[in-house]
Amino acid sequence: MKKLKISSLVAVLAFSTYYAEVLPVANNTIEKVIVDAVKWASESIDVGNIPQGTPKLIKFEFTNVSKAPVIIENVAPSCGCTTADYTKTPIAPGKKGFVSASYNAANTGAFVKTVNVTLSDSKTPKTLSFKGTVVAK
Template identity: 40%
Template structure:
């Protein structure tokens, strides 16, 4: 019994230390990314141009509780690398993910959003995402999606 307790304590300690190290690495990676993006955001001499291929989505009518997946695409039409600095949903019912690295000239990037229709009431839905980029045109562009929840 004492032997099992010691093994459990050792396993718990190893798991705790491993999780702590992973969390620290994730925090360090996030801090490096934030530092780089802060620099990119201030480096206006290297801003580029963006062209949104789609900026408004209509997801139609869904049943309450449905997870709605949306994908927006854009292209770097300038001469410098394009960076998405941030994507801010208009409410807590939407989560966004986006291309994290440099989008080279001529290349396509994407923003993926997930809308949880379980939040809020039924009826017409109009939500938005504010996209911040290192671009001279539309540095704070608003993407939108609409639909109905039954």
């Protein structure tokens, strides 16, 4: 009886590792397809020196490289000193869209700001960033 229990335990353990390796491979493939749906021209922009008190418009462009339309669901700037605009209509395959940020440049000094963009093909936001230095007039 003891040999039967040990043999059963060995059989269960041997087959459990076989099934455990099947699922992660499928998930990695799906994740890669989602990441490749949009190609950004640039994910980070250096605007250089900008004069204090003069708003600066930064435009991030992308191309839909998937086979289905993509919709921008949400755009969230990192702070109240930045406002955002974006393509409001679905972006067809092969077409371009944009996300723009307007930075108010009220305070002098170096800055780094981000804008989080959520697309219809992924619930994980894409973080775009811009940096520069505000100089006194």
